[in-house]
Amino acid sequence: VFLGAAVAVLVGFLTGLVTGKVRQHFNVPTFIATLAMFTALRGAANLITGGYPLATFPGWFEYFGGGYLLGIPFPVYIFAATFFGMHFLMNNTRFGRAVYAVGGNMEAARLSGIDVWFVKTMTLGLTGVLTAISGILIASQIGSGTGTVATGMELDVIAAVIIGGTSLFGGKGRIWGTLIGVLFLGCVSNGMTLMNVSEYWQYVVRGAIILGAVLLNQILERVR
Numbered sequence: 001v002f003l004g005a006a007v008a009v010l011v012g013f014l015t016g017l018v019t020g021k022v023r024q025h026f027n028v029p030t031f032i033a034t035l036a037m038f039t040a041l042r043g044a045a046n047l048i049t050g051g052y053p054l055a056t057f058p059g060w061f062e063y064f065g066g067g068y069l070l071g072i073p074f075p076v077y078i079f080a081a082t083f084f085g086m087h088f089l090m091n092n093t094r095f096g097r098a099v100y101a102v103g104g105n106m107e108a109a110r111l112s113g114i115d116v117w118f119v120k121t122m123t124l125g126l127t128g129v130l131t132a133i134s135g136i137l138i139a140s141q142i143g144s145g146t147g148t149v150a151t152g153m154e155l156d157v158i159a160a161v162i163i164g165g166t167s168l169f170g171g172k173g174r175i176w177g178t179l180i181g182v183l184f185l186g187c188v189s190n191g192m193t194l195m196n197v198s199e200y201w202q203y204v205v206r207g208a209i210i211l212g213a214v215l216l217n218q219i220l221e222r223v224r
Contacts, residue, residue, distance in 0.1 A: 001061050005136050012132030013125045015041065020121030034124075038154070045147030053144035065140030075137055082130065087175040099123055104171025152203075159206060160185050162213040167221070185209070 019033045067074045090096035098119045101109040110116045139145040164181030166173030188209070192202050 001057055005061075008136060009129055009132045012128035012130075012135075014128070016123075016125035016128030017121055019128075020117070020124045023120065023124075024117045030120075030124075042147055049145070049147055051147070053146040055144040057140070057143060062140055062143060065137050065142070075141070078133070078137065082133075083175065083179060090175055095119070095122070100171055102170075103167075155206060155210070156185060156189075159210045159213065162210060162217065165217075168214065168217060169221070 015037055019030070019037050022028050022033045023030050064074055064078075069077060090099065098109070098114050101112065101114055102116050102119045106116055109119075135150070138149055142149065160181035161173070161178050162168070162181070163184055164173065164177030164179070166177065185206075188205070189202065192205065197205075
């Protein structure tokens with residue numbers, strides 16, 4: 001299981017690198033490249049598992065997703081470590097500043113001496129690593145691994161980031177804002193679940209939230 005988790009993280013990183021290279025050499029839009037990779041990998045996961053969940057994990061692995069440390073769920077520690085790590089990376093390192101520069105104006109960043117494609121590719125690789133860690137936590141939490149888990153969760157990720165104030169055009173956004181977006185969306189989802197709101201209506205509400213956040217983002221950009 002430990003080797004499988006390590007391989008999953010490695011595959012996540014390599015997936016990001018491949019996506020970045022496809023974007024660089026073939027000028028395929030990043031959204032299309034990541035969507036194609038996402039679809040292919042989900043199909044590959046189902047081919048490997050035959051569509052059946054993989055279970056019988058050891059107890060130590062299940063601790064990562066369902067265990068407690070000092071009365072606090074262990075995933076909270078991983079969440080906090082990820083948050084503060086990314087906050088430090090984006091605000092206190094040369095790479096983080098380069099990410100903002102590339103997102104704000106790619107040509108200006110290139111003329112400033114920044115290796116634009118290295119920054120883009122490594123950002124996708126880092127995203128792949130974090131996604132793999134999330135998958136490992138989910139597998140630990142539910143006690144099984146399957147290619148159909150977390151279906152639709154990508155929409156929640158997009159919604160949380162947009163609600164947090166990250167610009168769709170790049171160059172603007174803060175980790176604190178994304179944290180607020182995650183907490184807000186989590187409260188809305190949990191609230192609707194506690195109120196026994198239909199799952200279908202929950203998707204409608206999430207879609208409306210995403211659209212509203214995008215429209216608000218556009219309005220603020222025009223005002224500025």
